[in-house]
Amino acid sequence: MVTRVDLKVxxxxxxxxxxxxxxxxxxxxxxxxxxxxxxxxxxEALVVSGIGCGSKLPDYMHVNxxxxxxxxxxxVATGAKLANPDLHVIVxxxxxxxxxxxxxxxxxxxxxxxxxxxxxxxxxxxxxTKGQYSPTSDKGFVTTTSPDGAIExxxxxxxxxxxxxxxxxxxxxxxxxxxxxxxxxAGSITAATR
Amino acid sequence: xxxxxxxxxxxxxxxxxxxxxxxxxARSKAYEWEERIPLGIIYRDDATPTYEDQVLPLKAxxxxxxxxxxxxxxxxxxxETLKEQFL
Numbered sequence: 001m002v003t004r005v006d007l008k009v010x011x012x013x014x015x016x017x018x019x020x021x022x023x024x025x026x027x028x029x030x031x032x033x034x035x036x037x038x039x040x041x042x043x044e045a046l047v048v049s050g051i052g053c054g055s056k057l058p059d060y061m062h063v064n065x066x067x068x069x070x071x072x073x074x075x076v077a078t079g080a081k082l083a084n085p086d087l088h089v090i091v092x093x094x095x096x097x098x099x100x101x102x103x104x105x106x107x108x109x110x111x112x113x114x115x116x117x118x119x120x121x122x123x124x125x126x127x128x129t130k131g132q133y134s135p136t137s138d139k140g141f142v143t144t145t146s147p148d149g150a151i152e153x154x155x156x157x158x159x160x161x162x163x164x165x166x167x168x169x170x171x172x173x174x175x176x177x178x179x180x181x182x183x184x185x186a187g188s189i190t191a192a193t194r
Numbered sequence: 195x196x197x198x199x200x201x202x203x204x205x206x207x208x209x210x211x212x213x214x215x216x217x218x219x220a221r222s223k224a225y226e227w228e229e230r231i232p233l234g235i236i237y238r239d240d241a242t243p244t245y246e247d248q249v250l251p252l253k254a255x256x257x258x259x260x261x262x263x264x265x266x267x268x269x270x271x272x273x274e275t276l277k278e279q280f281l
Contacts, residue, residue, distance in 0.1 A: 023198075078245070081246060082246065082249065082252070082257065083256075083257050083258045084256055084257070084259075085246050085252060085256055086256060112245045113242055113243075113244050113245050114244060114245040114246065115244040115245070115246055138228065154227075156224060156225060156227060158220075158223070158224035158236055158237070159221065159224035159225060161224075161237070162217065162220055162221055162224055162237055165242075166237070167238065167239040167240070167242050168235070168237070168238050168239075169220070169224075169235075169236050169238070170234060170235045170236055171231070171232065171233050171234070171236060172233055172234075173201055173205050173233055174198075175198045175201060175202055175205075176233075179207070179233065179234075183234070183235065186235060187235075
């Protein structure tokens with residue numbers, strides 16, 4: 001991937017408190033790579049998050065950032081996009097914030113189709129609060145709140161997204177940051193040029 | 195534990211001939227999980243307009259830009275006077 005903007009422009013001075021080996025680092029770097037690839041300077045980007053480990057991300061990037069309350073970044077991001085349609089709006093939150101607490105907003109944002117990029121950092125667990133099972137934890141998954149294994153079946157977000165009317169759905173993997181940057185850029189280009 | 199290794203054993207990249215604009219194909223991929231997990235663009239629909247494209251007031255321009263313009267408007271003082279009179 002050829003980058004036009006120097007990646008360092010997106011670096012923030014905030015101390016990173018993610019655990020060593022966290023997938024968040026790859027997601028953070030991939031998002032910076034995608035913004036650079038799309039030639040989006042920091043002042044033209046807004047990253048909106050909710051609550052959780054993944055939602056700490058806006059702190060770690062030198063762009064406009066907004067950490068909302070738990071589960072609510074999508075409506076806030078939609079409002080920001082409506083107020084200033086020229087802004088590149090990106091929502092970053094975890095599986096709990098996106099599909100649990102904010103599940104309602106996920107459904108309606110899919111069918112509403114605002115021109116924003118929603119990145120769900122899905123690690124299938126509530127990490128910040130030390131490991132309770134989340135909407136995407138597989139059935140039988142042993143966690144602090146499911147010592148005998150989760151009873152519920154896990155949500156299939158891609159299927160829900162299609163059914164709810166989302167217009168761009170992709171999956172990538174923190175173990176492959178190059179693929180992740182390309183997918184984030186592709187999703188953002190689609191929205192920006194439609 | 196859903197570790198990097200857990201995913202690495204299961205993920206695969208969608209084939210080059212996979213067509214993400216085919217909704218039935220996408221629905222089928224959407225249910226792949228646990229044994230094999232597809233990576234890449236699973237679904238795209240480029241025909242549906244965005245929400246902003248359909249919000250009529252936005253056709254007049256950015257609301258933020260009009261608020262900023264209003265703040266610079268010399269008649270703003272008049273607006274304040276009217277507001278005091280009527281509210």
